[in-house]
Every structure is written in C-alpha cells, then in structure tokens.
Amino acid sequence: MRPNQSGIGTSRxxxxxxxxxxxxxxxxxxxxxxHAEEAQPFRLCADPTNLPFSSxxxxxxxxxxxxxxxxxxxxxxxxxxxxxxxxxxxxxxxxTLLGKQCDAMIGLPRSEDFMxxxxxxxxxxxxxxxxxxxxxxxVIGGVDGLKGKRVAVQFASTPQxxxxxxxxxxxxxxxxxxxxxxxxxxxxxxxxxxxxxxxxWLNKTSYNDRYQIQLTEGEGLSWEAAxxxxxxxxxxxxxxDAVLPQLQKTIGELAVKYGLPTxxxxxxxxxxxxxxxxxxxxxxxxxxxxxxxxVATETKGEAKGDAKGDAPAxxxxxxxxxxxxxxxxxxxCHGPDAVQSERKIDLRLLHHRYGxxxxxxxxxxxxxxxxxxxxxxxxxxxxxxxxDSIYSFLLTVQAESxx
Ligand code: HEC
Numbered sequence: 001m002r003p004n005q006s007g008i009g010t011s012r013x014x015x016x017x018x019x020x021x022x023x024x025x026x027x028x029x030x031x032x033x034x035h036a037e038e039a040q041p042f043r044l045c046a047d048p049t050n051l052p053f054s055s056x057x058x059x060x061x062x063x064x065x066x067x068x069x070x071x072x073x074x075x076x077x078x079x080x081x082x083x084x085x086x087x088x089x090x091x092x093x094x095x096t097l098l099g100k101q102c103d104a105m106i107g108l109p110r111s112e113d114f115m116x117x118x119x120x121x122x123x124x125x126x127x128x129x130x131x132x133x134x135x136x137x138x139v140i141g142g143v144d145g146l147k148g149k150r151v152a153v154q155f156a157s158t159p160q161x162x163x164x165x166x167x168x169x170x171x172x173x174x175x176x177x178x179x180x181x182x183x184x185x186x187x188x189x190x191x192x193x194x195x196x197x198x199x200x201w202l203n204k205t206s207y208n209d210r211y212q213i214q215l216t217e218g219e220g221l222s223w224e225a226a227x228x229x230x231x232x233x234x235x236x237x238x239x240x241d242a243v244l245p246q247l248q249k250t251i252g253e254l255a256v257k258y259g260l261p262t263x264x265x266x267x268x269x270x271x272x273x274x275x276x277x278x279x280x281x282x283x284x285x286x287x288x289x290x291x292x293x294x295v296a297t298e299t300k301g302e303a304k305g306d307a308k309g310d311a312p313a314x315x316x317x318x319x320x321x322x323x324x325x326x327x328x329x330x331x332x333c334h335g336p337d338a339v340q341s342e343r344k345i346d347l348r349l350l351h352h353r354y355g356x357x358x359x360x361x362x363x364x365x366x367x368x369x370x371x372x373x374x375x376x377x378x379x380x381x382x383x384x385x386x387x388d389s390i391y392s393f394l395l396t397v398q399a400e401s402x403x
Pocket of ligand 1: 331349376
C-alpha cells in the first residue's frame with residue numbers, strides 16, 4: 001500500500017502494488033455484485049503534508065489515508081492517490097473531486113452548507129473540532145470553567161470570538177495550534193482552546209501525552225467528518241456507507257494511533273454571539289469517533305435569516321455559492337458566516353465603512369490582498385464570478401455595527 005508519490009495530474013499512475021492479490025480474492029467472493037468499475041482503483045484525493053490526517057509518507061500515511069486504505073480493501077478495489085495541497089479548501093474539492101481526478105475525499109465536513117448539492121456525503125465517521133488543552137487533572141466543564149484562567153486562542157478563530165466578550169477570561173492570542181501548545185508549555189497560558197486534531201497530534205508526538213485534551217462542541221466549534229463524493233457517485237457512496245460500519249473498530253484504532261481527541265465533548269453555546277436557531281441537537285454529544293450508520297445531526301445546516309437593510313437581493317443561488325466559498329476559505333480569518341467580533345476584520349461593516357466605495361474596495365482587496373496586513377491576494381484562486389458571488393453573500397450580512 002505504498003502511496004503514489006507523484007503529484008497532480010498523474011493520479012492515473014495507479015499505486016496498486018500488493019493490494020492486487022487480496023483484491024482478486026475479494027472480487028471472487030463478491031463476483032455477483034461485480035461491475036466492470038470495481039476493478040478500477042478507488043481514487044482518493046489527499047493532501048501530502050497534512051498530518052495527522054494525510055501524508056504521502058508510506059510509514060505514516062495519516063488518519064484519512066489509512067481509512068481510505070481500509071475502505072478500498074473493504075470495497076475490493078486497489079487504492080490510488082491524487083495528492084493535492086488542500087490549503088484552499090473548497091477550491092481543492094472543485095478541482096479534484098468535482099473535476100473527477102479522484103473518487104472520494106475523506107474528512108469533509110458533513111454539511112449541505114459545505115458545497116451545496118455538488119458534493120454528497122457518506123455517513124459521518126468522526127467528530128472534529130476545537131479542544132481545550134490543559135494539564136491533566138482539571139476537567140473544564142464549559143465556558144465558566146475558564147474563569148480567571150489565561151486561555152490561548154487562535155487568532156480569528158471561533159474560540160477567540162466566543163471568549164471575546166468575557167472580561168473574566170484572559171486571552172492569549174496565538175496564530176496556530178502549534179503556538180498554542182507552546183504557550184502552555186512555556187507557562188504563558190493555563191489552557192489552550194485550539195484546533196483539536198493538531199493539538200492531539202502534537203501532544204502525542206512532541207509532548208509525551210502530557211496534556212489532557214477535551215473536545216468541545218457548539219456552533220463553529222465542531223463538525224462531523226464524512227467522506228465526500230461528486231453528486232454523480234451515488235452508487236459508490238452507497239457502497240461506502242454499506243461497508244463503513246464494519247470499519248468502525250479500525251477507525252477507532254486509527255484515531256488513537258494519530259492522537260485524535262476522544263471522549264465526551266464539552267458543550268459551549270449559550271454564551272455565543274451567534275444568531276438563534278443554531279443549536280445542534282440534544283445535549284448528549286455524539287462520541288468522538290462516531291462511526292456511523294447513525295443519523296448524523298447536521299451541525300451547520302441552519303440558514304441565517306438575518307439579511308440586513310436595503311441591500312439588493314441577488315439570487316439565492318449566487319448568495320449560497322458565495323457563502324460556501326466564504327465559509328470554506330475566508331471564514332477562518334473573517335469568522336463563519338462573516339460573524340466576527342474583531343472590528344477590523346468584520347466584513348459585515350464593509351458598507352458602513354466604505355459606503356458607495358464598498359464594491360471597489362472589496363474588489364481591489366480580494367484581488368490584490370493586503371499582504372503586509374495579513375490579507376492574502378486571491379486573484380489566482382477564484383474567478384471574478386466567484387468574487388461576485390462572495391460579494392453577493394456579503395451584501396446579505398451588512399450591518400451598522402458589530403455588536
Ligand atoms: C489569513 C487570514 C485571511 C483570510 C483567509 C482572508 N482574509 Fe480578508 N483580511 C484579512 C485581514 C487581516 C484583513 C485586514 C487587513 C487590514 O488591516 O487592512 C482583511 C481584510 C479584508 C477585506 C477588507 C476589509 C476592510 O474593511 O477594509 C476584505 C473585503 C476581505 N478581507 C475579504 C476577504 C475574502 C473575500 C476572503 C476569502 C476569499 C478573505 N478576505 C480571506 C485576513 C484574511
């Protein structure tokens with residue numbers, strides 16, 4: 001199961017290798033269900049440098065890649081890889097999965113909000129999100145458990161937004177989960193409220209499992225990871241759903257192997273400055289590695305019906321498309337659905353700030369970026385049509401103030 005080391009566009013160099021033997025055996029067993037397609041490799045899109053999730057290193061392939069390998073085996077198909085850097089989230093999905101360079105992408109957020117109807121999902125196989133990392137022993141029961149503590153939060157992340165209004169919690173802003181772990185290690189913070197999978201991975205690989213890690217859940221804090229397919233691949237999706245339950249044990253073991261946080265999530269929510277209608281179901285949180293035939297609760301499916309003011313209403317499809325791009329690419333700095341407590345990067349204030357020049361400013365900023373200020377240039381990444389759709393979405397969330 002040596003991954004194909006080659007890059008984009010060579011996904012057809014199939015890394016079939018040793019799997020062929022067991023594939024042949026499996027094919028005989030399932031001969032009655034055999035379609036011509038089944039001898040074809042199961043083509044997985046994955047990021048070559050994204051541990052704990054994926055890597056092109058055969059000795060440490062990552063959580064998603066190993067799930068893919070187990071799945072391919074269960075489907076009786078060899079596996080092949082299309083390595084693709086996933087920094088640009090949905091753009092990657094568009095190019096690879098929807099561009100038919102691969103059959104499946106493991107670890108997409110299982111939400112219709114994600115890419116609309118173009119992408120369909122398996123059932124959820126894991127829960128991922130932000131975590132509370134602290135010295136072992138003290139369990140943190142919720143936001144009040146952070147009172148009086150110094151809490152490391154990633155810049156412009158949901159936890160930062162969540163704690164922004166709490167004067168009784170001292171925030172230590174960090175730029176990455178790595179830095180959050182360092183802040184703990186150096187005694188600059190008591191708790192790090194940071195992106196869980198990376199925290200877990202670092203705890204395991206760099207900190208000797210010294211810290212206790214608690215998953216959290218709540219709007220923008222956690223979501224269910226599933227396997228994404230192009231919408232035309234319903235048959236493959238159904239077959240994957242059929243074999244997922246038997247992989248449950250393997251997936252649980254893999255989660256432990258890669259240090260992914262496990263246990264009951266701590267619920268956050270009441271204190272959150274987000275619109276109503278955003279609760280995600282009952283108080284009993286799903287377990288961490290929730291391999292599913294269970295009905296997944298949609299964590300992000302709720303619409304936000306608070307369009308403001310007299311902004312022209314572009315058609316809903318354009319707005320949705322823009323929102324999707326926004327939440328995939330821009331939200332990790334500007335906040336999910338553009339909800340952002342830090343004024344400087346609150347894009348709901350664009351109209352308030354620029355009035356008639358709003359569109360021009362938007363256009364120039366997204367094209368050229370403001371590299372010295374930390375705003376990337378996006379003109380190589382999106383088409384003007386996509387910028388238009390983002391703009392349409394932003395029009396629907398304009399406000400006069402951000403509180
Ligand atoms: C890596 C973080 C980051 C990402 C990702 C990001 N931005 Fe920004 N953006 C910033 C920062 C920081 C600023 C504020 C720059 C400044 O201080 O002038 C900014 C400013 C802006 C502004 C101007 C705001 C104003 O009031 O002047 C717009 C418009 C904007 N971003 C749109 C987007 C869009 C659309 C995306 C997604 C395609 C995006 N940004 C992705 C960090 C980011």
